[in-house]
Amino acid sequence: MVGKLLKYDMRALARPLKFVILGIILLALILTVFMAIEMRRIYNYNFENDNSLTQRLGISVILLSILGIGAGITVTIVFIHVFFYRSMFSDEGYLTHTLPVKSSTLFFTKLLSAVIWMLICIVTITFSVFMVLIFGTSETGLVNKDMLFAIKDIFLSIRDIGMTNFIILFCLQNLLGLIVSILQVFLAITLGCAIANKHRIWAAVGMYAAISTCRVIINGIFTVGSSFLSVLTPIDALLGYGTVRNDLMNALNITQAVDIIKNVCIIVGCYIWVNHLLKKKLNLQ
Numbered sequence: 001m002v003g004k005l006l007k008y009d010m011r012a013l014a015r016p017l018k019f020v021i022l023g024i025i026l027l028a029l030i031l032t033v034f035m036a037i038e039m040r041r042i043y044n045y046n047f048e049n050d051n052s053l054t055q056r057l058g059i060s061v062i063l064l065s066i067l068g069i070g071a072g073i074t075v076t077i078v079f080i081h082v083f084f085y086r087s088m089f090s091d092e093g094y095l096t097h098t099l100p101v102k103s104s105t106l107f108f109t110k111l112l113s114a115v116i117w118m119l120i121c122i123v124t125i126t127f128s129v130f131m132v133l134i135f136g137t138s139e140t141g142l143v144n145k146d147m148l149f150a151i152k153d154i155f156l157s158i159r160d161i162g163m164t165n166f167i168i169l170f171c172l173q174n175l176l177g178l179i180v181s182i183l184q185v186f187l188a189i190t191l192g193c194a195i196a197n198k199h200r201i202w203a204a205v206g207m208y209a210a211i212s213t214c215r216v217i218i219n220g221i222f223t224v225g226s227s228f229l230s231v232l233t234p235i236d237a238l239l240g241y242g243t244v245r246n247d248l249m250n251a252l253n254i255t256q257a258v259d260i261i262k263n264v265c266i267i268v269g270c271y272i273w274v275n276h277l278l279k280k281k282l283n284l285q
Helices: 002-043 052-089 091-096 103-135 145-160 164-195 200-232 244-280
Strands: none
Touching (some): 002 052, 002 103, 052 091, 052 103, 052 164, 103 145, 103 164, 164 244
16 A cells, blocks of 8 residues: 555656756756857857857856756755645545555655655756766867766775765765655644644744754754764874774764764654644644
């Protein structure tokens, strides 16, 4: 049943979000073309042949494309949370909650589909950035070979200096941070709908502000703890038991591990809280 629900949620989100993804790719292609034109114009700059109107138009298109690509992540977030509200607490929620599955299963598929679509959007934007860097920054040829080799050298350097564990923890840390951000809004929407019969959106906004404040406090507590643990690590280098580079990497790993533990605790707490509200205090519109 989880697979069927997930398939439905993915398709429902795909209706608006596929246009967002296609829009990001299209804007990236436009940005790449105009960046390539601008790079060649600068490389072959000629005052007599320079057209100021064309130059301003090219720069305007580049700036608008960059803003459009950046706005893609915001639009994706909005669609995800609107879908969660409509499918769980509006008129559509009556149909959703009549399905022969637990409320926790419904919520899990909503969360999982949201995370998957956010990752799709992030991967698309990352791919777009690399495309612009490789194909849009060349002054003569189609591909900027220097940029291509520079990106390759960065990945090789990460492997050679032993930063693989750091990258793995970094990816896990940001993935959990993404889940926390989504759950934070889901919890705010659920609380707002549970305590208010009218003006639910404003109630959800108020709950989001309160949850954000609590999260800031929790982040501060864990930051102080991780800083204290990180300070202890480089002392070994001063005493001759290790190298400064290794100790600094260990300090970074400790900071990441503490942040991962914090995010896991927040995820578990928010998940349990939302499930409790859906089961005990469901208030449909």
